Amino acid sequence: MNRMISRTALPVGLAAAALLWAGAVAPAGAVASAGTPAVPAFPNVVVPAPVSAVASGATFTLGPAATIASDAADVGTYLAGVLRPSTGYPVPVSTGGTGTIELLLSGAPASVGAQGYQLTITATDVVIRANQAAGLFAGVQTLLQLLPPAVQSRTTAPGPWTAPGGTIVDYPRFAYRGAMLDVARHFFTVAQVERYIDEIAQYKINYLHLHLSDDQGWRIAVTSWPRLATYGGSTEVGGGPGGYYTQSDYSAIVAYAASRYVTVIPEIDMPGHTNAALASYASLNCNGVAPKLYTGTNVGFSSLCVPLELTYTFIDQVIGELAALTPGPYLHIGGDEASSTTAADYASFVNRVQQIVAAHGKTVLGWHDIANATLLPSTVAQFWDTTTTDPALASAVASGTKVVMSPANHAYLDMKYTKKIKLGQTWAGLIDVNTAYGWNPGAYVSGIGEPSVLGVEAPLWTETLVTSADIDYMAFPRLPAIAELGWSPWSTHDVTAFHARLGAQGPRWRIQGVNYYPSTQVTWPAGS
């Protein structure tokens, strides 16, 4: 029995077949052992690697009469929205009933939980079963990766639209798989954020953390403090015009993300990284004087005025408006690099802000620096250091704190791949694909074991990034590496197999117009 499929019981004779279909650990050209049925050599193409995959040898072909029947109307509509433009077929969608592709909220194995799915492809039809719609959406992403790359084309492309037959049972290792986009250092429009949501959702990322405020810009309209956005949002790194989301823009992003089963986590960074807010309202400053807007890239110079009572009125109103606009459970309070705040002030500030967030019915997420305060049992810390020891965090974890893993020297998508790359930074090191993929989130920081890890997140800071092409180039191909660490069982972790499966994504990114770094570590298909 190979390790990849050890988490589900498979008939012994099918184990070798599982090696050859969609999975992570098969060496190219793996041969079925004596007595096992002969199976075609299916390509290893799915990222993140599924928990188990068994090939049948059949081939499914999506034809002009194909229909979708879905128990979750939105997932059926989403799938048809991908298939119609590329195939040119009408692909009608019904709720319930039968179809060529059936998406069913019944009959899934209990093991797939709330986010997993079972996908069965035969010569004539496709059935995805899940316990919740999120699982159907995840199964649809796997199905799309098993169809030819041209299925992602926005214009009619030539078929045939075939997919290899078999059964996948799949579910995530960690409940939380995040991507962060810094819209503060450079502002990105609603359409640009939605584009990124489409890109990350393909890799089963289920949280989008938006870094909405920093020294260089405040990006969300707050009715009770309007100058935050109109003045504080009026510039960005390098002095460009910046911008901000109206509350209805923000709600549009939240709704778009929800349609891709992605939950938005808004971040208001505090008490440091607050120059844009302090510049907008003199009254928030300890000395009553507003600093100038800032368009550089230094950090650690700003702080909200911790002893001032107005600071907490401000935070309560900002958090209150954001909480009302945010259906997801988490609000991120930043807390990083507060080097202009004393340790005592920092601890009392974080304690008070946690109470404010709780009073608005939300759960606090904060950069791991917040472990220097006393954390509420529900507060989640996001590890972003470049070390593998953090005594303050390990002690919080010993008291029950859960952690999202974003080690900067592995998971930061703004680090350069190599010295030669124009975009990005180097302070946490160079991160090519092997480094992004080469760590185990459940056993990375001393004292923080798998049960204390809520999941992983790939932050994309934008000091050097201006366009969607810049975002794409830094995210791909590394974002799928972090996504795989968050989704796939550690038993599938195999860098050589990953290089091939990641390479299979290249033609898909081309067809989607996603700019990517052609890392020499990846096994790109010939001609791509």
Ligand code: NGO
């Ligand atoms: C640090 C810093 C950010 C920078 C980023 C750049 C954290 C949590 N605080 O990460 O302000 O933008 O590095 O890589």
